[in-house]
Amino acid sequence: MSFLLNPVGTPSNQRKFAQHLVLCLLSALFLVTGCKKDVEIEPTPVNNTLTANAGADQETQVGQVVTLDGSSSKDSENKSFTFQWAILRKPAKSQVTLAGATTAKPTFTPDEVGEYELELTVANANGKSTDKVLVTAAVSQPVTINQNISVRTVLTDRIANPELPDYIVARSVAVTAELTINPGVVIAFERDTRMDINDNGGIIIAKGEPNKRIRFMGVEKTKGYWVGIMVYSGSNANVFENIDVMHTGSRFMLSGIKAGMGLFGSSKAQIALKNSVFSDNDGYGLYVQEGSILREFATNTFRNHTEAGILIDAVNVPKLDVTSVFTGNNGRNVVEIMSSVVKGGKDDEIVWKGFADKTPYRMTGILTINAGWKLEPDVTIEMARDAEIRVDNSAYLIARGTPTEKITITGVSRTPGYWRGLISYSTSAQNVIEYAEISNAGSLALVSGKKANIALYGAKSTMSIKNAKISGSAGHGIYVGYGSVLNNDAATANTFENNGAANVMIDK
Structure with a gap:
């Protein structure tokens, strides 16, 4: 007997049919969902920000001008903003104040050892922001000079505070080479010491600036503490400009004379002296022996001396300028001529x-x-x-x-x-x-x-x-x-x- 088989009717064909149907339905579903409109996602809101930046912490010296820097502060929309600085903390005895407290870069000068904490506030319509900065001020120790200067030497301004010495002369020093003293240097002398600028090699170039004067002073700030500066050098390079000489006269120089500075004629010592102050010396301020040379003399001041401000020979008198001052509470307010x-x-x-x-x-x-x-x-x-x-x-x-x-x-x-x-x-x-x-x-x-x-x-x-x-x-x-x-x-x-x-x- 012959049979006509229906493929659909067989179990095998039924499975194939079911699989095919599932694939068709999945394809249809994909086509339907693929045609739907994309869903819109709301963006995350962006907040406009203002950020203060008071700059990096600093280490400095007492007497050194400190410049703060808030210029890295920013606004996210580049809108302008104001600056306001304030001192939050400073050493107990400090009297400092800020200069330019409403600018990006104010300044102040630490006057005591310790920490100075400052706060910057920036503000505009977007709000305000604060940041702090710490400035630590210390004092360097002076360098001791206890031997003669026989090679070319430069003394630098090591300590910013003009009331503190960069160098201390512990014994009398002879200068037999070129000595350059930079602006702002303070040299303090121990009791009864002196500095000799000798002939045949000794040269002194001490050129300060109006705001960075060079100072020769006593370790103790009293009249007659150290001897003074004795110039024998005949070099035409010798110059003192914007310098202060004080607290000398502890002992006689030569010929029974005490003075802040002495020029001696036997070696035809010479100096250019400008914009300088001689004060608080137990004797004369300046002694110019006959035979020595005042190469230049301009706008100098002499005050608070036991004797007259100056003792000079007649040849050098015409070098004196009319604007120099010799009448500042000296023992004799005169130009004394030997x-x-x-x-x-x-x-x-x-x-x-x-x-x-x-x-x-x-x-x-x-x-x-x-x-x-x-x-x-x-x-x-x-x-x-x-x-x-x-x-x-x-x-x-x-x-x-x-x-x-x-x-x-x-x-x-x-x-x-x-x-x-x-x-x-x-x-x-x-x-x-x-x-x-x-x-x-x-x-x-x-x-x-x-x-x-x-x-x-x-x-x-x-x-x-x-x-x-x-x-x-x-x-x-x-x-x-x-x-x-x-x-x-x-x-x-x-x-x-x-x-x-x-x-x-x-x-x-």
């Missing part, structure tokens, strides 16, 4: 100027004039006991003041007969005294047993004296030796007061 000679070339005219602060010159002994010597209006010369002025034959004197700015030559003590007087041997027709006051001479005879404020002596010694006041002589007002020449109207062209003998005495 016995010395005014000298120059054949055609040189040596000029002594009047100072802006009215400082008088003070002559301590004999002043000899071997060149043309001119006194400008308003000059005052005070003469020590028995001191005198001698105008030699080859020289001349021009002392011409004005009605309002007279030239004055008188005694330290304004008493009759205090100093010896002025004597001229000069035959020059340039000799003149006009609008001047010459007083209180005649302590000793000037010549031929004669006492006088002014004496002309020698064949053809010549002078014109007019509009002058001649007073307080212990002898004659004017004495004219035989053969000397005085203007004929001298007796009437001048004023005479309180002279011990004749106002004008002429030997014939």
Whole structure:
């Protein structure tokens, strides 16, 4: 018997059919779902942010200017914002304040050892943000100098605080090579020590700045603690500019002199001295021995000395500028001049100027004039006991003041007969005294047993004296030796007061 088999009806075919049907349904489902619209996902909201950044923590020295930096602070929308800095914490004794507290980069100067904590606040419409920074201030230890300086040496500003020493000189030091001292350096000297700038190699270059002065001082800040600076070097490189010298005078330098700085003539020591201050020295501020050289001298100040601010020889007097100050509470507020000679070339005219602060010159002994010597209006010369002025034959004197700015030559003590007087041997027709006051001479005879404020002596010694006041002589007002020449109207062209003998005495 033959059978017609239905493939669908067989169990095998039924399984195949079911599998095929499932595949068709899955395909249809995929097609249906693949055609649906994508689901939209809401974005996460972005917050606008403002972030303060007070910068990195810093380590510094007491006295060193600190600059804070908040410039890395930012706003996510690049909107502008304000700065406000505040000091949260500082050492107990500190008095610091911030400069520019509302700027990105304020400054302050630590004045005590310790930690300074500061806070920055930045703010705008987006809000505000804060950040802190820590500044730690310490003090470095000074370097000890206890041996001579015999090789080229540079001293650097190691410690920012100008009240603290960078170097301490523990024993007297001789400089026999080039020594450069950088701006801001402070050198403190132990008791009775000194610094010698020697000739034949010794050079000192100490150039400070107005805000970074170089200071030579005592370990203890008292008058007379250390000896001072002794300059023997004749180098034309020697310079002191924007320097302070103080607390010297513990011992004599040479010739019984105490001073902050001494220049010695045997080696023709020289220095340029500018914008410098000598103060609180037990002696003079500056001693310039005859033979030494003030190469430059400008805008210097001398105050609080036991003696005068300066003791100088006559040759260097013209180097003094009119703006320097010599009257700051010194033992004697004068420019003191030792016995010395005014000298120059054949055609040189040596000029002594009047100072802006009215400082008088003070002559301590004999002043000899071997060149043309001119006194400008308003000059005052005070003469020590028995001191005198001698105008030699080859020289001349021009002392011409004005009605309002007279030239004055008188005694330290304004008493009759205090100093010896002025004597001229000069035959020059340039000799003149006009609008001047010459007083209180005649302590000793000037010549031929004669006492006088002014004496002309020698064949053809010549002078014109007019509009002058001649007073307080212990002898004659004017004495004219035989053969000397005085203007004929001298007796009437001048004023005479309180002279011990004749106002004008002429030997014939």
